Amino acid sequence: MNDVIETILNHRSIRSFEEKALTAEQIETIIRSAQAASTSSFIQGYTIIGVKDREKKQKLAELAGGQSYVENNGHFFVFCGDLNRHRILAEMEGTDLQVPLESTEKFMVACIDAALAAQNAALAAESMGLGICYIGGIRNDLPSVCDLLNIPDGVLPLFGMAVGYPNKINDKKPRLPxxxxxxxxxxxxxxxxxxxxxxxxxxxxxxxxxxxxxxxxxDTWTEQMVQMIGAKSRMYMKEFVEERNMNKR
Incomplete structure:
Protein backbone atom coordinates (compact mmCIF):
# COMPACT_ATOMS: atom_id res chain seq x y z
CA MET A 1 0.00 0.00 0.00
CA ASN A 2 1.45 3.39 -0.99
CA ASP A 3 1.29 6.73 0.85
CA VAL A 4 -1.57 8.08 -1.28
CA ILE A 5 -3.81 5.12 -0.54
CA GLU A 6 -2.90 5.21 3.15
CA THR A 7 -3.88 8.90 3.26
CA ILE A 8 -7.20 8.18 1.55
CA LEU A 9 -8.07 5.24 3.81
CA ASN A 10 -7.07 7.19 6.93
CA HIS A 11 -9.62 9.96 6.31
CA ARG A 12 -11.88 11.12 9.07
CA SER A 13 -13.70 14.43 9.59
CA ILE A 14 -11.93 16.87 11.93
CA ARG A 15 -14.11 19.21 13.98
CA SER A 16 -11.54 20.72 16.33
CA PHE A 17 -8.61 22.72 15.00
CA GLU A 18 -5.62 24.53 16.46
CA GLU A 19 -5.62 28.32 16.30
CA LYS A 20 -3.09 28.37 13.48
CA ALA A 21 -3.74 29.84 10.04
CA LEU A 22 -2.67 28.10 6.85
CA THR A 23 0.19 29.73 4.99
CA ALA A 24 -0.27 31.30 1.56
CA GLU A 25 1.85 28.47 0.15
CA GLN A 26 -0.39 25.81 1.70
CA ILE A 27 -3.51 27.49 0.37
CA GLU A 28 -2.06 27.75 -3.13
CA THR A 29 -0.99 24.09 -3.08
CA ILE A 30 -4.50 23.03 -2.07
CA ILE A 31 -6.07 25.14 -4.83
CA ARG A 32 -3.63 23.91 -7.48
CA SER A 33 -4.38 20.34 -6.40
CA ALA A 34 -8.10 21.05 -6.75
CA GLN A 35 -7.53 22.41 -10.25
CA ALA A 36 -5.69 19.23 -11.22
CA ALA A 37 -8.89 17.20 -10.82
CA SER A 38 -10.73 15.86 -13.84
CA THR A 39 -13.28 18.24 -15.36
CA SER A 40 -16.04 17.42 -17.83
CA SER A 41 -15.03 18.47 -21.37
CA PHE A 42 -12.56 20.98 -19.88
CA ILE A 43 -15.50 23.15 -18.73
CA GLN A 44 -13.97 23.77 -15.28
CA GLY A 45 -17.37 24.73 -13.95
CA TYR A 46 -16.49 25.68 -10.41
CA THR A 47 -15.09 28.45 -8.24
CA ILE A 48 -13.49 28.19 -4.79
CA ILE A 49 -13.91 31.08 -2.37
CA GLY A 50 -11.46 31.30 0.52
CA VAL A 51 -12.79 33.03 3.62
CA LYS A 52 -10.28 34.62 5.99
CA ASP A 53 -12.36 37.51 7.35
CA ARG A 54 -13.28 36.67 10.95
CA GLU A 55 -16.71 38.29 10.85
CA LYS A 56 -17.65 36.47 7.66
CA LYS A 57 -16.51 33.16 9.13
CA GLN A 58 -18.59 33.86 12.23
CA LYS A 59 -21.62 34.55 10.05
CA LEU A 60 -21.06 31.39 8.01
CA ALA A 61 -20.79 29.39 11.24
CA GLU A 62 -24.12 30.84 12.34
CA LEU A 63 -25.77 30.10 8.98
CA ALA A 64 -24.40 26.54 9.07
CA GLY A 65 -26.23 25.83 12.30
CA GLY A 66 -23.77 27.07 14.90
CA GLN A 67 -20.87 24.84 13.89
CA SER A 68 -17.88 26.34 15.70
CA TYR A 69 -15.32 24.73 13.41
CA VAL A 70 -16.65 26.79 10.49
CA GLU A 71 -15.29 29.81 12.35
CA ASN A 72 -12.30 28.26 14.12
CA ASN A 73 -9.96 26.63 11.62
CA GLY A 74 -6.83 27.28 9.60
CA HIS A 75 -8.76 28.33 6.49
CA PHE A 76 -12.32 28.02 5.20
CA PHE A 77 -13.13 27.22 1.58
CA VAL A 78 -16.51 27.47 -0.15
CA PHE A 79 -16.87 25.32 -3.27
CA CYS A 80 -19.32 26.61 -5.87
CA GLY A 81 -20.73 25.28 -9.10
CA ASP A 82 -19.97 28.14 -11.49
CA LEU A 83 -21.43 28.75 -14.96
CA ASN A 84 -21.17 32.54 -14.71
CA ARG A 85 -17.75 32.67 -16.39
CA HIS A 86 -19.24 30.73 -19.32
CA ARG A 87 -21.89 33.43 -19.78
CA ILE A 88 -19.06 35.95 -19.85
CA LEU A 89 -16.98 33.96 -22.35
CA ALA A 90 -20.07 33.59 -24.56
CA GLU A 91 -20.34 37.38 -24.68
CA MET A 92 -16.62 37.56 -25.51
CA GLU A 93 -17.22 35.20 -28.42
CA GLY A 94 -20.32 37.09 -29.59
CA THR A 95 -22.78 34.27 -28.94
CA ASP A 96 -25.65 33.38 -26.59
CA LEU A 97 -25.36 30.26 -24.43
CA GLN A 98 -28.30 30.97 -22.13
CA VAL A 99 -30.33 27.87 -23.02
CA PRO A 100 -27.55 25.28 -22.58
CA LEU A 101 -26.19 27.04 -19.48
CA GLU A 102 -29.63 26.77 -17.87
CA SER A 103 -29.87 23.03 -18.61
CA THR A 104 -29.89 20.27 -16.01
CA GLU A 105 -26.92 18.68 -17.77
CA LYS A 106 -24.68 21.73 -17.36
CA PHE A 107 -25.88 22.11 -13.76
CA MET A 108 -24.79 18.52 -13.10
CA VAL A 109 -21.45 19.19 -14.77
CA ALA A 110 -20.83 22.18 -12.49
CA CYS A 111 -21.76 20.21 -9.36
CA ILE A 112 -19.63 17.21 -10.36
CA ASP A 113 -16.65 19.38 -11.32
CA ALA A 114 -16.81 21.15 -7.95
CA ALA A 115 -17.04 17.86 -6.04
CA LEU A 116 -14.07 16.37 -7.91
CA ALA A 117 -12.01 19.49 -7.24
CA ALA A 118 -12.96 19.45 -3.57
CA GLN A 119 -11.89 15.86 -3.06
CA ASN A 120 -8.52 16.62 -4.63
CA ALA A 121 -8.22 19.59 -2.27
CA ALA A 122 -9.11 17.41 0.71
CA LEU A 123 -6.54 14.77 -0.22
CA ALA A 124 -3.86 17.42 -0.72
CA ALA A 125 -4.61 18.96 2.67
CA GLU A 126 -4.57 15.61 4.46
CA SER A 127 -1.32 14.64 2.76
CA MET A 128 0.24 17.74 4.40
CA GLY A 129 -0.84 16.60 7.85
CA LEU A 130 -3.90 18.86 7.92
CA GLY A 131 -7.46 17.86 8.75
CA ILE A 132 -10.65 18.69 6.87
CA CYS A 133 -14.38 18.72 7.40
CA TYR A 134 -16.95 19.17 4.64
CA ILE A 135 -19.71 21.62 5.61
CA GLY A 136 -23.08 21.05 3.93
CA GLY A 137 -24.68 23.33 6.51
CA ILE A 138 -24.02 26.42 4.40
CA ARG A 139 -26.99 25.25 2.30
CA ASN A 140 -29.29 26.01 5.24
CA ASP A 141 -29.58 29.58 3.95
CA LEU A 142 -27.97 30.03 0.55
CA PRO A 143 -29.53 33.45 -0.12
CA SER A 144 -27.67 34.80 2.90
CA VAL A 145 -24.45 33.00 1.91
CA CYS A 146 -24.67 34.52 -1.58
CA ASP A 147 -25.21 37.99 -0.13
CA LEU A 148 -22.34 37.57 2.33
CA LEU A 149 -19.86 36.39 -0.32
CA ASN A 150 -21.12 38.57 -3.20
CA ILE A 151 -21.99 35.54 -5.36
CA PRO A 152 -23.69 36.35 -8.71
CA ASP A 153 -26.35 34.46 -10.66
CA GLY A 154 -25.07 31.36 -12.39
CA VAL A 155 -22.99 30.46 -9.34
CA LEU A 156 -24.22 28.13 -6.59
CA PRO A 157 -22.41 27.57 -3.26
CA LEU A 158 -22.52 23.79 -2.77
CA PHE A 159 -20.58 23.14 0.43
CA GLY A 160 -17.78 24.47 2.57
CA MET A 161 -14.57 22.85 3.72
CA ALA A 162 -12.89 23.67 7.01
CA VAL A 163 -9.16 22.96 6.88
CA GLY A 164 -6.56 23.22 9.60
CA TYR A 165 -4.23 21.57 12.07
CA PRO A 166 -6.15 18.88 13.98
CA ASN A 167 -6.66 19.55 17.67
CA LYS A 168 -8.61 16.35 18.24
CA ILE A 169 -8.78 13.26 16.04
CA ASN A 170 -11.74 10.91 16.39
CA ASP A 171 -11.81 7.25 15.46
CA LYS A 172 -12.63 6.53 11.83
CA LYS A 173 -16.29 5.72 11.18
CA PRO A 174 -16.84 2.28 9.64
CA ARG A 175 -18.23 2.46 6.11
CA LEU A 176 -20.89 0.29 4.49
CA PRO A 177 -19.77 -3.22 3.51
CA ASP A 219 -28.15 4.25 17.43
CA THR A 220 -27.90 2.39 14.14
CA TRP A 221 -27.15 3.71 10.65
CA THR A 222 -30.65 2.98 9.31
CA GLU A 223 -32.17 4.85 12.27
CA GLN A 224 -29.93 7.83 11.51
CA MET A 225 -30.87 7.84 7.84
CA VAL A 226 -34.61 7.67 8.50
CA GLN A 227 -34.37 10.60 10.89
CA MET A 228 -32.06 12.67 8.67
CA ILE A 229 -33.80 12.12 5.33
CA GLY A 230 -37.25 12.37 6.87
CA ALA A 231 -36.50 15.82 8.24
CA LYS A 232 -37.19 17.36 4.77
CA SER A 233 -34.51 19.99 5.19
CA ARG A 234 -33.68 22.75 2.70
CA MET A 235 -36.84 22.23 0.66
CA TYR A 236 -36.39 25.68 -0.91
CA MET A 237 -33.49 24.43 -3.02
CA LYS A 238 -35.20 23.73 -6.37
CA GLU A 239 -36.77 27.19 -6.56
CA PHE A 240 -33.57 28.89 -5.41
CA VAL A 241 -31.39 27.11 -7.96
CA GLU A 242 -33.75 28.09 -10.78
CA GLU A 243 -33.69 31.69 -9.56
CA ARG A 244 -29.91 31.54 -10.02
CA ASN A 245 -30.58 30.72 -13.71
CA MET A 246 -29.37 27.14 -13.28
CA ASN A 247 -31.11 23.76 -13.78
CA LYS A 248 -34.14 25.38 -15.46
CA ARG A 249 -34.38 23.15 -18.57
Whole structure:
Protein backbone atom coordinates (compact mmCIF):
# COMPACT_ATOMS: atom_id res chain seq x y z
CA MET A 1 0.00 0.00 0.00
CA ASN A 2 1.45 3.39 -0.99
CA ASP A 3 1.29 6.73 0.85
CA VAL A 4 -1.57 8.08 -1.28
CA ILE A 5 -3.81 5.12 -0.54
CA GLU A 6 -2.90 5.21 3.15
CA THR A 7 -3.88 8.90 3.26
CA ILE A 8 -7.20 8.18 1.55
CA LEU A 9 -8.07 5.24 3.81
CA ASN A 10 -7.07 7.19 6.93
CA HIS A 11 -9.62 9.96 6.31
CA ARG A 12 -11.88 11.12 9.07
CA SER A 13 -13.70 14.43 9.59
CA ILE A 14 -11.93 16.87 11.93
CA ARG A 15 -14.11 19.21 13.98
CA SER A 16 -11.54 20.72 16.33
CA PHE A 17 -8.61 22.72 15.00
CA GLU A 18 -5.62 24.53 16.46
CA GLU A 19 -5.62 28.32 16.30
CA LYS A 20 -3.09 28.37 13.48
CA ALA A 21 -3.74 29.84 10.04
CA LEU A 22 -2.67 28.10 6.85
CA THR A 23 0.19 29.73 4.99
CA ALA A 24 -0.27 31.30 1.56
CA GLU A 25 1.85 28.47 0.15
CA GLN A 26 -0.39 25.81 1.70
CA ILE A 27 -3.51 27.49 0.37
CA GLU A 28 -2.06 27.75 -3.13
CA THR A 29 -0.99 24.09 -3.08
CA ILE A 30 -4.50 23.03 -2.07
CA ILE A 31 -6.07 25.14 -4.83
CA ARG A 32 -3.63 23.91 -7.48
CA SER A 33 -4.38 20.34 -6.40
CA ALA A 34 -8.10 21.05 -6.75
CA GLN A 35 -7.53 22.41 -10.25
CA ALA A 36 -5.69 19.23 -11.22
CA ALA A 37 -8.89 17.20 -10.82
CA SER A 38 -10.73 15.86 -13.84
CA THR A 39 -13.28 18.24 -15.36
CA SER A 40 -16.04 17.42 -17.83
CA SER A 41 -15.03 18.47 -21.37
CA PHE A 42 -12.56 20.98 -19.88
CA ILE A 43 -15.50 23.15 -18.73
CA GLN A 44 -13.97 23.77 -15.28
CA GLY A 45 -17.37 24.73 -13.95
CA TYR A 46 -16.49 25.68 -10.41
CA THR A 47 -15.09 28.45 -8.24
CA ILE A 48 -13.49 28.19 -4.79
CA ILE A 49 -13.91 31.08 -2.37
CA GLY A 50 -11.46 31.30 0.52
CA VAL A 51 -12.79 33.03 3.62
CA LYS A 52 -10.28 34.62 5.99
CA ASP A 53 -12.36 37.51 7.35
CA ARG A 54 -13.28 36.67 10.95
CA GLU A 55 -16.71 38.29 10.85
CA LYS A 56 -17.65 36.47 7.66
CA LYS A 57 -16.51 33.16 9.13
CA GLN A 58 -18.59 33.86 12.23
CA LYS A 59 -21.62 34.55 10.05
CA LEU A 60 -21.06 31.39 8.01
CA ALA A 61 -20.79 29.39 11.24
CA GLU A 62 -24.12 30.84 12.34
CA LEU A 63 -25.77 30.10 8.98
CA ALA A 64 -24.40 26.54 9.07
CA GLY A 65 -26.23 25.83 12.30
CA GLY A 66 -23.77 27.07 14.90
CA GLN A 67 -20.87 24.84 13.89
CA SER A 68 -17.88 26.34 15.70
CA TYR A 69 -15.32 24.73 13.41
CA VAL A 70 -16.65 26.79 10.49
CA GLU A 71 -15.29 29.81 12.35
CA ASN A 72 -12.30 28.26 14.12
CA ASN A 73 -9.96 26.63 11.62
CA GLY A 74 -6.83 27.28 9.60
CA HIS A 75 -8.76 28.33 6.49
CA PHE A 76 -12.32 28.02 5.20
CA PHE A 77 -13.13 27.22 1.58
CA VAL A 78 -16.51 27.47 -0.15
CA PHE A 79 -16.87 25.32 -3.27
CA CYS A 80 -19.32 26.61 -5.87
CA GLY A 81 -20.73 25.28 -9.10
CA ASP A 82 -19.97 28.14 -11.49
CA LEU A 83 -21.43 28.75 -14.96
CA ASN A 84 -21.17 32.54 -14.71
CA ARG A 85 -17.75 32.67 -16.39
CA HIS A 86 -19.24 30.73 -19.32
CA ARG A 87 -21.89 33.43 -19.78
CA ILE A 88 -19.06 35.95 -19.85
CA LEU A 89 -16.98 33.96 -22.35
CA ALA A 90 -20.07 33.59 -24.56
CA GLU A 91 -20.34 37.38 -24.68
CA MET A 92 -16.62 37.56 -25.51
CA GLU A 93 -17.22 35.20 -28.42
CA GLY A 94 -20.32 37.09 -29.59
CA THR A 95 -22.78 34.27 -28.94
CA ASP A 96 -25.65 33.38 -26.59
CA LEU A 97 -25.36 30.26 -24.43
CA GLN A 98 -28.30 30.97 -22.13
CA VAL A 99 -30.33 27.87 -23.02
CA PRO A 100 -27.55 25.28 -22.58
CA LEU A 101 -26.19 27.04 -19.48
CA GLU A 102 -29.63 26.77 -17.87
CA SER A 103 -29.87 23.03 -18.61
CA THR A 104 -29.89 20.27 -16.01
CA GLU A 105 -26.92 18.68 -17.77
CA LYS A 106 -24.68 21.73 -17.36
CA PHE A 107 -25.88 22.11 -13.76
CA MET A 108 -24.79 18.52 -13.10
CA VAL A 109 -21.45 19.19 -14.77
CA ALA A 110 -20.83 22.18 -12.49
CA CYS A 111 -21.76 20.21 -9.36
CA ILE A 112 -19.63 17.21 -10.36
CA ASP A 113 -16.65 19.38 -11.32
CA ALA A 114 -16.81 21.15 -7.95
CA ALA A 115 -17.04 17.86 -6.04
CA LEU A 116 -14.07 16.37 -7.91
CA ALA A 117 -12.01 19.49 -7.24
CA ALA A 118 -12.96 19.45 -3.57
CA GLN A 119 -11.89 15.86 -3.06
CA ASN A 120 -8.52 16.62 -4.63
CA ALA A 121 -8.22 19.59 -2.27
CA ALA A 122 -9.11 17.41 0.71
CA LEU A 123 -6.54 14.77 -0.22
CA ALA A 124 -3.86 17.42 -0.72
CA ALA A 125 -4.61 18.96 2.67
CA GLU A 126 -4.57 15.61 4.46
CA SER A 127 -1.32 14.64 2.76
CA MET A 128 0.24 17.74 4.40
CA GLY A 129 -0.84 16.60 7.85
CA LEU A 130 -3.90 18.86 7.92
CA GLY A 131 -7.46 17.86 8.75
CA ILE A 132 -10.65 18.69 6.87
CA CYS A 133 -14.38 18.72 7.40
CA TYR A 134 -16.95 19.17 4.64
CA ILE A 135 -19.71 21.62 5.61
CA GLY A 136 -23.08 21.05 3.93
CA GLY A 137 -24.68 23.33 6.51
CA ILE A 138 -24.02 26.42 4.40
CA ARG A 139 -26.99 25.25 2.30
CA ASN A 140 -29.29 26.01 5.24
CA ASP A 141 -29.58 29.58 3.95
CA LEU A 142 -27.97 30.03 0.55
CA PRO A 143 -29.53 33.45 -0.12
CA SER A 144 -27.67 34.80 2.90
CA VAL A 145 -24.45 33.00 1.91
CA CYS A 146 -24.67 34.52 -1.58
CA ASP A 147 -25.21 37.99 -0.13
CA LEU A 148 -22.34 37.57 2.33
CA LEU A 149 -19.86 36.39 -0.32
CA ASN A 150 -21.12 38.57 -3.20
CA ILE A 151 -21.99 35.54 -5.36
CA PRO A 152 -23.69 36.35 -8.71
CA ASP A 153 -26.35 34.46 -10.66
CA GLY A 154 -25.07 31.36 -12.39
CA VAL A 155 -22.99 30.46 -9.34
CA LEU A 156 -24.22 28.13 -6.59
CA PRO A 157 -22.41 27.57 -3.26
CA LEU A 158 -22.52 23.79 -2.77
CA PHE A 159 -20.58 23.14 0.43
CA GLY A 160 -17.78 24.47 2.57
CA MET A 161 -14.57 22.85 3.72
CA ALA A 162 -12.89 23.67 7.01
CA VAL A 163 -9.16 22.96 6.88
CA GLY A 164 -6.56 23.22 9.60
CA TYR A 165 -4.23 21.57 12.07
CA PRO A 166 -6.15 18.88 13.98
CA ASN A 167 -6.66 19.55 17.67
CA LYS A 168 -8.61 16.35 18.24
CA ILE A 169 -8.78 13.26 16.04
CA ASN A 170 -11.74 10.91 16.39
CA ASP A 171 -11.81 7.25 15.46
CA LYS A 172 -12.63 6.53 11.83
CA LYS A 173 -16.29 5.72 11.18
CA PRO A 174 -16.84 2.28 9.64
CA ARG A 175 -18.23 2.46 6.11
CA LEU A 176 -20.89 0.29 4.49
CA PRO A 177 -19.77 -3.22 3.51
CA UNK A 178 -18.12 -3.13 0.10
CA UNK A 179 -20.72 -5.59 -1.26
CA UNK A 180 -23.40 -3.00 -0.58
CA UNK A 181 -21.56 -0.35 -2.56
CA UNK A 182 -19.85 -2.26 -5.38
CA UNK A 183 -21.92 -4.28 -7.86
CA UNK A 184 -20.45 -6.05 -10.89
CA UNK A 185 -22.01 -6.14 -14.37
CA UNK A 186 -25.23 -4.52 -13.22
CA UNK A 187 -27.15 -3.42 -10.14
CA UNK A 188 -27.71 -6.19 -7.61
CA UNK A 189 -31.45 -6.16 -6.86
CA UNK A 190 -31.35 -8.95 -4.25
CA UNK A 191 -32.99 -7.04 -1.39
CA UNK A 192 -32.59 -9.96 1.01
CA UNK A 193 -28.80 -9.67 0.78
CA UNK A 194 -29.04 -5.88 1.16
CA UNK A 195 -31.11 -6.26 4.32
CA UNK A 196 -28.66 -8.76 5.80
CA UNK A 197 -25.71 -6.49 5.02
CA UNK A 198 -27.49 -3.48 6.53
CA UNK A 199 -28.43 -5.45 9.65
CA UNK A 200 -24.79 -6.41 10.18
CA UNK A 201 -23.69 -2.84 9.47
CA UNK A 202 -26.19 -1.52 12.00
CA UNK A 203 -24.53 -3.65 14.66
CA UNK A 204 -21.10 -2.33 13.67
CA UNK A 205 -22.23 1.31 13.80
CA UNK A 206 -24.11 0.85 17.07
CA UNK A 207 -21.00 -0.68 18.68
CA UNK A 208 -18.88 2.19 17.30
CA UNK A 209 -21.10 4.87 18.86
CA UNK A 210 -21.45 2.98 22.15
CA UNK A 211 -17.67 2.74 22.54
CA UNK A 212 -17.07 6.33 21.37
CA UNK A 213 -19.62 7.81 23.79
CA UNK A 214 -19.14 5.46 26.77
CA UNK A 215 -22.60 4.00 26.26
CA UNK A 216 -24.48 7.29 25.87
CA UNK A 217 -25.28 6.59 22.24
CA UNK A 218 -25.84 3.36 20.32
CA ASP A 219 -28.15 4.25 17.43
CA THR A 220 -27.90 2.39 14.14
CA TRP A 221 -27.15 3.71 10.65
CA THR A 222 -30.65 2.98 9.31
CA GLU A 223 -32.17 4.85 12.27
CA GLN A 224 -29.93 7.83 11.51
CA MET A 225 -30.87 7.84 7.84
CA VAL A 226 -34.61 7.67 8.50
CA GLN A 227 -34.37 10.60 10.89
CA MET A 228 -32.06 12.67 8.67
CA ILE A 229 -33.80 12.12 5.33
CA GLY A 230 -37.25 12.37 6.87
CA ALA A 231 -36.50 15.82 8.24
CA LYS A 232 -37.19 17.36 4.77
CA SER A 233 -34.51 19.99 5.19
CA ARG A 234 -33.68 22.75 2.70
CA MET A 235 -36.84 22.23 0.66
CA TYR A 236 -36.39 25.68 -0.91
CA MET A 237 -33.49 24.43 -3.02
CA LYS A 238 -35.20 23.73 -6.37
CA GLU A 239 -36.77 27.19 -6.56
CA PHE A 240 -33.57 28.89 -5.41
CA VAL A 241 -31.39 27.11 -7.96
CA GLU A 242 -33.75 28.09 -10.78
CA GLU A 243 -33.69 31.69 -9.56
CA ARG A 244 -29.91 31.54 -10.02
CA ASN A 245 -30.58 30.72 -13.71
CA MET A 246 -29.37 27.14 -13.28
CA ASN A 247 -31.11 23.76 -13.78
CA LYS A 248 -34.14 25.38 -15.46
CA ARG A 249 -34.38 23.15 -18.57
Missing amino acids: IENIYHENGYNTDEASFRKQLTNYNETISDYYEERTDGKRK
